[in-house]
Amino acid sequence: MNIVVCVKRVPDTAAEKKLDPSDHTLDRESGESILNPVDEYGVEEALRLREAHGGEVTVLTMGPAGAEKNAVRKALALGADRGVLVKDDGLAGSDALATAYVLALALAQMEFGLVILGSESTDARTSLVPQALAQLLGLPGITYVSKVEVDGSKVTVHREQEGGHWVIESELPAVISVVKGINEPRYATLKGIMSAKQKPLEVLSGEDAGLDPAEVGLSGSKTRILAAEARPPKQKGKLVKDEGHGHVELADFLQQNKFI
Amino acid sequence: MGELWTIIDHEGGEVRKVSGEMLTAARRFAGEMNLDPAAVFAGTGFEHARERIGKFGGGKVYVAESEEFDRYLLQPQIDTIASLVRERKPSVVLFASVADGKDVASGVASKVGTGVVADVVDLEAQGERLVCTKAVFGGATVTKCQVEGSPQIICVKPNSFAAEQAPGEVVEERVDVTLSDDAKRARIVERVQQEAGGRPAVEEAAVIVSGGRGLQGPENFRIVEDLADALGAAVGASRAAVDAGWYPHQNQVGQTGKTVSPQLYIAVGISGAIQHRAGMQTSKTIVAINKDGEAPIFQLADFGLVGDLFKVVPALADEIRKRKGR
Numbered sequence A: 001m002n003i004v005v006c007v008k009r010v011p012d013t014a015a016e017k018k019l020d021p022s023d024h025t026l027d028r029e030s031g032e033s034i035l036n037p038v039d040e041y042g043v044e045e046a047l048r049l050r051e052a053h054g055g056e057v058t059v060l061t062m063g064p065a066g067a068e069k070n071a072v073r074k075a076l077a078l079g080a081d082r083g084v085l086v087k088d089d090g091l092a093g094s095d096a097l098a099t100a101y102v103l104a105l106a107l108a109q110m111e112f113g114l115v116i117l118g119s120e121s122t123d124a125r126t127s128l129v130p131q132a133l134a135q136l137l138g139l140p141g142i143t144y145v146s147k148v149e150v151d152g153s154k155v156t157v158h159r160e161q162e163g164g165h166w167v168i169e170s171e172l173p174a175v176i177s178v179v180k181g182i183n184e185p186r187y188a189t190l191k192g193i194m195s196a197k198q199k200p201l202e203v204l205s206g207e208d209a210g211l212d213p214a215e216v217g218l219s220g221s222k223t224r225i226l227a228a229e230a231r232p233p234k235q236k237g238k239l240v241k242d243e244g245h246g247h248v249e250l251a252d253f254l255q256q257n258k259f260i
Numbered sequence B: 001m002g003e004l005w006t007i008i009d010h011e012g013g014e015v016r017k018v019s020g021e022m023l024t025a026a027r028r029f030a031g032e033m034n035l036d037p038a039a040v041f042a043g044t045g046f047e048h049a050r051e052r053i054g055k056f057g058g059g060k061v062y063v064a065e066s067e068e069f070d071r072y073l074l075q076p077q078i079d080t081i082a083s084l085v086r087e088r089k090p091s092v093v094l095f096a097s098v099a100d101g102k103d104v105a106s107g108v109a110s111k112v113g114t115g116v117v118a119d120v121v122d123l124e125a126q127g128e129r130l131v132c133t134k135a136v137f138g139g140a141t142v143t144k145c146q147v148e149g150s151p152q153i154i155c156v157k158p159n160s161f162a163a164e165q166a167p168g169e170v171v172e173e174r175v176d177v178t179l180s181d182d183a184k185r186a187r188i189v190e191r192v193q194q195e196a197g198g199r200p201a202v203e204e205a206a207v208i209v210s211g212g213r214g215l216q217g218p219e220n221f222r223i224v225e226d227l228a229d230a231l232g233a234a235v236g237a238s239r240a241a242v243d244a245g246w247y248p249h250q251n252q253v254g255q256t257g258k259t260v261s262p263q264l265y266i267a268v269g270i271s272g273a274i275q276h277r278a279g280m281q282t283s284k285t286i287v288a289i290n291k292d293g294e295a296p297i298f299q300l301a302d303f304g305l306v307g308d309l310f311k312v313v314p315a316l317a318d319e320i321r322k323r324k325g326r
């Protein structure tokens, strides 16, 4: 079974992020970028399924120039077979639903039994892309998956629910998004990193992907950012060293603020 | 007149707290925008839900009730709400910004061809649009945004608005549920519930007490749970505690866990790494208990207590129970 993993390049949380003041989009060149951390679990799960059932693992990403940096290559170094990149400067500023639209078009040209996404990206953090993608492809969409078992034309998964999980059985092909707890991702080996350079990376323009420019990018997105500013620094709070009565002072604070 | 919808977040008719907050906000913004407020109930157990909806204003409720909603994962909700949106053309649709709410919102939006703003913590009516406030980049940046498509689909985070009761009569409008075979491809075969001790869900709790590596072992999470129970709070955990196997992954707060913004967040034995802060720094009030006075979590704390959690936390729980008892 062929598996496609959607991966995203995101800025490193530990690095400073800047929004372009002109259009409030992320200035992706201003800091370090990495493979979206949750997507590593998606890549790992795909590799494990390939090891158990055969088939090919393709990583797919969309974005303007540079969208593949540190993301697709990393996934290839971890063991994915090939990469597909929908690259078009018109894609800059696409929101979650516009992103899903582009991914759906690219997937329509591919053969797969399962599409795996991360449960959320660390920059946008909307978690909207996976279900939107499932709807656009007309496939079952199962999000927040913490376990996957494939059996012929059927997949059985655990979907995280507050305080537990549900066991879901679905027909294939399907679209799933995975959570961090699903597995323990491997590290890229030196050999993996070297061989990644030889692996096929197919680059599609917006036109190759067949997309309507009016549906993507900043102007085609149906949500608009009006303003963005850094969160104002927090006012310095009270710091108390416990000398035996710290808990009483804290209880006073909680009571004053009506938590008790 | 156009309508402003609130999609009721519930489990088998048990209405979640966030719905009361949303119904309160919906009344206010419908008034300001000259729209009719209406609620949408999809699932089973409406008789039970009716009373809660009535407490928060009542009014028109579209009721799509069917056992099928409990048999299959979300697609029946997505299809039913999408077709209701196409038919009735509401101006605004509010969902709860929790896992299922966002999923259904995203599915509906892609079916009807509009946009979604998720994780919204505040709203402001400007003419026909609702301007949404949300945090991005782990709370480091605050943005204002809006949906330009129609309807405006907006997911509101729990604890963003105060719920205010305003009893009103519920006027039910039954919605026909007809599902295609495609809506029945993902079947729920089993629901596995861990022992949660009756605590609220991390995603929507008003108060969260989280434990970290400072607890030194899984058995000591008891201390955090005990404080949580004294406050009626949910229990969270740092990634270090989760990765060590001390607490379930569902309870992890942070960049690769849940993003929460409760009224009160108490961090116990958590250093406050940037990835942890990314999940909790929008909390309204933050308390930190840590023996290291230099721990970065104190930079965020409204009240920081430098001390040994093994002494301070049980004493605090007792003190709270004592004061509550009076």
Ligand SMILES: Cc1cc2nc3c(=O)[nH]c(=O)nc-3n(C[C@H](O)[C@H](O)[C@H](O)COP(=O)(O)OP(=O)(O)OC[C@H]3O[C@@H](n4cnc5c(N)ncnc54)[C@H](O)[C@@H]3O)c2cc1C
Binding pocket: A037, B211, B212, B213, B214, B215, B237, B238, B239, B240, B241, B252, B253, B254, B255, B256, B257, B258, B268, B269, B270, B271, B272, B273, B274, B275, B276, B279, B289, B290, B291, B292, B295, B307, B308, B309, B310
């Ligand atoms: C890609 C990525 C994603 C990540 N995602 C997350 C995430 O989602 N959530 C998350 O939490 N982390 C996340 N992390 C990990 C994060 O960087 C930290 O490692 C983690 O948050 C540390 O957890 P901690 O504070 O419990 O442990 P530590 O950093 O070890 O802190 C323990 C604290 O307990 C205090 N302590 C010890 N004993 C006592 C005592 N007796 N009384 C009082 N205080 C005591 C210590 O002073 C210390 O400050 C992520 C990291 C990466 C790289």
Ligand SMILES: Nc1ncnc2c1ncn2[C@@H]1O[C@H](COP(=O)(O)O)[C@@H](O)[C@H]1O
Binding pocket: A006, A007, A008, A009, A036, A038, A039, A042, A060, A061, A062, A063, A096, A099, A103, A116, A117, A118, A119, A120, A121, A122, A124, A125, A126, A127, A128, A129, A130
């Ligand atoms: N530009 C993109 N290219 C490929 N996959 C993406 C892109 N944006 C988001 N995704 C996928 O969608 C998941 C959820 O992202 P989000 O909905 O933005 O929180 C990510 O973990 C990725 O798997």
